[in-house]
Amino acid sequence: MRAALGLLVFAACGKQAGELQFVDIKKADLVIGVNVSGALEAVDSTDIKPPPVPDLWNFKISSMAPDGINVKQGMPLVGFDPSELARELENYLNEVEAAKKKLEKKRDDMALARREEELALANAEATVRKATLKAEQPGELVATVELKALQLDKKAAELGLELTKNKAAQTKRSDEAEMLSLREKLTYATLRADQLQKSIEKMTVTAARAGTIVYPTSWRGEKKKVGDSTWRMEVVLQVVGLDQMIGRGEVDEIEMARVTKVQPVTLRLDALPDVQLIGKVDSIARAVRSKSQADPSKVVEIKIALEPTKVPLRPGMRFRGEVEIERIKDVVQIPSDAVFVTPAGPVAYRESGGKVEQVVLTLGKRSSSMIEVKGGLAAGDRVSRVDPTARGK
Numbered sequence: 302m303r304a305a306l307g308l309l310v311f312a313a314c315g316k317q318a319g320e321l322q323f324v325d326i327k328k329a330d331l332v333i334g335v336n337v338s339g340a341l342e343a344v345d346s347t348d349i350k351p352p353p354v355p356d357l358w359n360f361k362i363s364s365m366a367p368d369g370i371n372v373k374q375g376m377p378l379v380g381f382d383p384s385e386l387a388r389e390l391e392n393y394l395n396e397v398e399a400a401k402k403k404l405e406k407k408r409d410d411m412a413l414a415r416r417e418e419e420l421a422l423a424n425a426e427a428t429v430r431k432a433t434l435k436a437e438q439p440g441e442l443v444a445t446v447e448l449k450a451l452q453l454d455k456k457a458a459e460l461g462l463e464l465t466k467n468k469a470a471q472t473k474r475s476d477e478a479e480m481l482s483l484r485e486k487l488t489y490a491t492l493r494a495d496q497l498q499k500s501i502e503k504m505t506v507t508a509a510r511a512g513t514i515v516y517p518t519s520w521r522g523e524k525k526k527v528g529d530s531t532w533r534m535e536v537v538l539q540v541v542g543l544d545q546m547i548g549r550g551e552v553d554e555i556e557m558a559r560v561t562k563v564q565p566v567t568l569r570l571d572a573l574p575d576v577q578l579i580g581k582v583d584s585i586a587r588a589v590r591s592k593s594q595a596d597p598s599k600v601v602e603i604k605i606a607l608e609p610t611k612v613p614l615r616p617g618m619r620f621r622g623e624v625e626i627e628r629i630k631d632v633v634q635i636p637s638d639a640v641f642v643t644p645a646g647p648v649a650y651r652e653s654g655g656k657v658e659q660v661v662l663t664l665g666k667r668s669s670s671m672i673e674v675k676g677g678l679a680a681g682d683r684v685s686r687v688d689p690t691a692r693g694k
Contacts (some may be wrong), residue, residue, distance in 0.1 A: 321685040323652055328680035330635050333668045334623030335559055337566065337603065339550030340661065341618045342517070343483060347510060347611060349378055351533050352503035354386070354455040355496065357405065358533045363436040364505075365527055368516040369615075371538065372508045379537050383504040393490050407483055411476045411656035413612035418469035425462040432458040512540035515616045521594050533582050539616070546614045548605030554589050557601040561585075566605050568622035573612065578605040582624060629666060633674040639684045640664070649678060657689050 328419065351360040364380035366372060432455035516524040516538050525537050548568060552560055560582060568578040586602040603624070640647050647662045664674030678684065 302693045321650075321652075321689060323683045323685055323689050324386050324636055324639055326633060326674070326678050326680055326682040326684060328631060329628040331632050331666065331668060331671055331673050332623070332625055333627040333629070333666060334625050335548040335552050335556040336621070336669065337548075337552050337568075337605075337624050338619070338621045339602075340477050341546045341570075341614055341616055341620065342516070342549045343539070343541035343543065343616045344545040344547055345512075346515075346616070347540045348536040349510065349538045349540065350536055351381055351531060352500070352506060353533070356498040356640050357386070357500070360531050362525060362529050362531060362537065363425055363514075365525070366514050368507050368514055368524075368538075370514050371512070372514060373511050374508055376508045377505050378514070378540070379506050381504045381506075383501045386497050388503070390494060390501065392614055393494040393497060396490040397487065397494055398492055400483060404480070404487060405474070405686065406481045407480055411480070413660055414472060414476065418465075418472065422462075422464050422469060425465040427456070429455070429458040435515075436634075444500075448661070449534060476519070478678055494674075508540055510540060512542055513615075515541050518617060538655050542618055543613070544609055544613065546616065547583065548578070548607060548620060550603050550605055550620070550622075551592065551600040552603060554599035554601055557585070557589075560601075560603065560624050565625040566622060568607075568620040569604070571619040571621070573618075576612050577608075578607055578610060578612075578620070578622075580605040582606075623669065629673060632665070633678060633680055634671045635662075635674050635678060635684065636686065637667065637670055637672050641688050650687075650689055651678065652683040652685070657685060660684075 319559045345677045361380045362379060364377070366376070372378065404660050419501055436475040490647045494536070515535055518524055525531065531537055548566070548569065550566075562582050562585065564582045566582060567578045570576050570578070583606040589601055592598045592600045635649060639649055641649070643659075645661055647664055649660050649662055650657045653661045660677045663676030663680065666671065
C-alpha cells in the first residue's frame with residue numbers, strides 16, 4: 302500500500318519536481334534546546350542613581366548625557382531638578398537672617414536689662430545702708446517706738462535688696478535660656494542651609510570613572526529621559542566598560558526544570574543576525590516573574606557567561622538563542638517543515654530521478670527546527686519543503 306502511494310505521488314508530481322523547494326538530508330549532531338531571549342549586559346558596570354540627599358526621595362531629571370557616548374572621570378552624567386531644594390534653601394537663608402537679627406536684639410536688650418538691674422541693686426543696697434545707720438542709733442537718742450520703726454525699715458530694705466537680687470538672677474536665667482534657644486535656631490538654620498547648598502551641588506552627578514554611557518531598559522521596556530520622575534534607589538543610567546558582556550536571558554517557566562548551570566548556550570543578536578555568540582549558563586534565578594507588564598506569561602531569568610569575541614558588543618543588544626539540553630551524536634535529521642502528516646503517518650517527499658516520491662518516515666527526537674529520522678531517509682537524500690499533493694488546491 303505504501304509503495305502504491307509512493308508511486309502515485311511519483312507519477313502525479315514528476316513533471317513538477319523542478320518547481321519544488323528541496324533541502325538536503327544530512328547526518329549531524331541533533332541539538333535539543335530550550336529557547337532563550339534577552340539582552341546583553343556589561344560585566345563592568347557602574348549604576349548611576351539620584352544623589353543621597355537627606356529627606357528627598359523623588360527626583361525629576363533635568364539633563365542627561367547622550368546614550369552611547371564615551372565619558373571621562375569628572376564629566377557630568379545626569380542632572381536633577383534642584384528647584385524644590387532651592388526654595389527650601391531660600392526659606393532657611395531667611396531664617397538665618399531673622400535669627401541673627403533676633404539674637405542681636407536680644408543681646409542689646411540683655412545688656413540694657415543688666416544695667417537696669419545693676420542700678421536697681423545699687424539703689425536697694427543704698428537703701429539698706431541708710432536704714433541700717435538709722436536703726437543702729439543709740440537708744441538714749443531715739444524713742445523706743447521710733448527705733449522699732451527704724452529697725453522695721455531696715456528689715457524691709459534688706460528684703461527689698463534680696464528681692465531685687467532674686468529678680469535680677471531670674472531675669473538673667475530667662476534671658477540666657479532665650480539666648481540659647483536663639484543660638485540653637487541660628488545654628489540649625491545655618492547647618493540646614495549649608496546642607497541644602499551642598500545637596501543642590503550634588504544634583505549634578507558626575508562620572509567617577511571613564512566608560513560608555515548606557516541607558517538601561519526597565520522591566521516595562523522603557524528608558525529614562527529628561528523630564529521623567531525617578532526615585533532615590535532607581536538606576537537612571539550606567540557607565541560601563543565594553544570589554545566583557547554577559548547575557549541576561551529569560552526562559553519559559555515550563556522549561557525551567559530542564560535548564561541547569563554550565564549548559565552550553567548559542568545566541569544570535571537581533572542587530573547582528575550573522576554573529577553567533579557562544580556561552581554557558583552561569584546562574585538561574587530562584588523566583589518566577591511575569592515577562593513584562595504587557596505579557597503576563599511566567600519566565601525565569603538566567604545569566605549567560607559569554608566566550609570572548611572580536612565583534613563589538615554593546616549593553617542592551619537583544620538576542621535569541623537556545624540552551625542546549627541534549628545532544629544526540631551523528632544522526633540523520635530532517636527540517637521540521639519538510640515533514641508532512643498523512644493518514645499513513647509522517648511522510649517526506651524525496652526527489653528521485655527528477656521526480657518526487659512519497660516516503661513514510663520513522664521519527665525520533667526533535668529540536669526546535671530539526672527532527673531525527675530513524676527510518677525512511679538517508680544522508681544525501683533531497684526532500685521537498687512543499688507538499689506536492691497540495692499544489693493547485
